[in-house]
Amino acid sequence: MPEEKYLIAAVALMMAITYLTRATPLLFRMQRTPKVFNDVIEYLPVAIIASITVPALLMAKDGTLMAVNADMLAAIPVALVAYFTRSLIFSVAAGIGAHIAITLWS
């Protein structure tokens, strides 16, 4: 087992770094931002979420394309259900259902 001091230091460091990356920008003053900024910020959520979600389904962490797998395939029914029903619960249910079905049949 690693030394206790080392583990405590690791948790403390990670806590400080994680919290700072989340808290610092939240305290920025945003009352009078230029118009360009206000236009750009509208696209931030869609851009960030597209960037962290879809590529993770297609590629491994080292940047190589993955073989077709259940995570990838189950994303298709999720997207369709999300588009047509606009319901979070139905989308998630479709995703888990499709994932179980694909893993069982492959």
Place this chain on the structure above:
Amino acid sequence: MTDLALQPVWRKESFFDALPVITGYFVVSFVFGVMCINAGLPLWLPVAMCVFVYAGAAQFAALALITSGAPLLSIAVSTLLINSRHMLMAMYMAKQSEGLGISKTQKLLYAFGLTDESFALHSQRLQGRKYTPPGYLLQFNTWCHASWIAGALLGAVASDALHRFSQFKLDYALTAMMIYVLVSLCNSRPKLVVALVVIATTCLLNAFFPSPLNVFVATAVGCGVGLCLKKST
């Protein structure tokens, strides 16, 4: 202190809104707890990490580093790189939370619970112009954090139950939820184009330089494209 959040009115709504996150977090942190115990770490470590750090990807990366006895500096750098994307999310929330009458204390509390998944659902709610008091946001994060901690604790305690538990792909709830949010955020042609540009850019960057910082470059490219589309219409 009365405005600090946690008014019971928002307890129920935020719980049901957060349900996919609660389920997914529980399963993922359960696995985290099991892995920590299997790696020979003490029971308090996964619990402390989930209470104090509360960052999924960074915790799994740190687990691998800790078990290989990596220096603290590399744990710090890995945490910083993986979590740097939260700066973008926090910036967005800083701008959008202005109209919500959020206090500084509430912002500091909110920052602790800002994760990929809470950001996804909160930004979607804010873009839908739904009434969102700070109490709702904080209550939402509290549910998610509680299930994250509970999962790690139970996983660590019952580490041999992993095999029976992992058959259920409940952690796919998180991926499904992110796809749902992505689809519902693409509610206009420019936004759809931005999403596609960002996906292509991220994949391309990952293929040549795999790095957690690629999300910054891809987001900048995507927002730039969005801005051009907006100007030309």
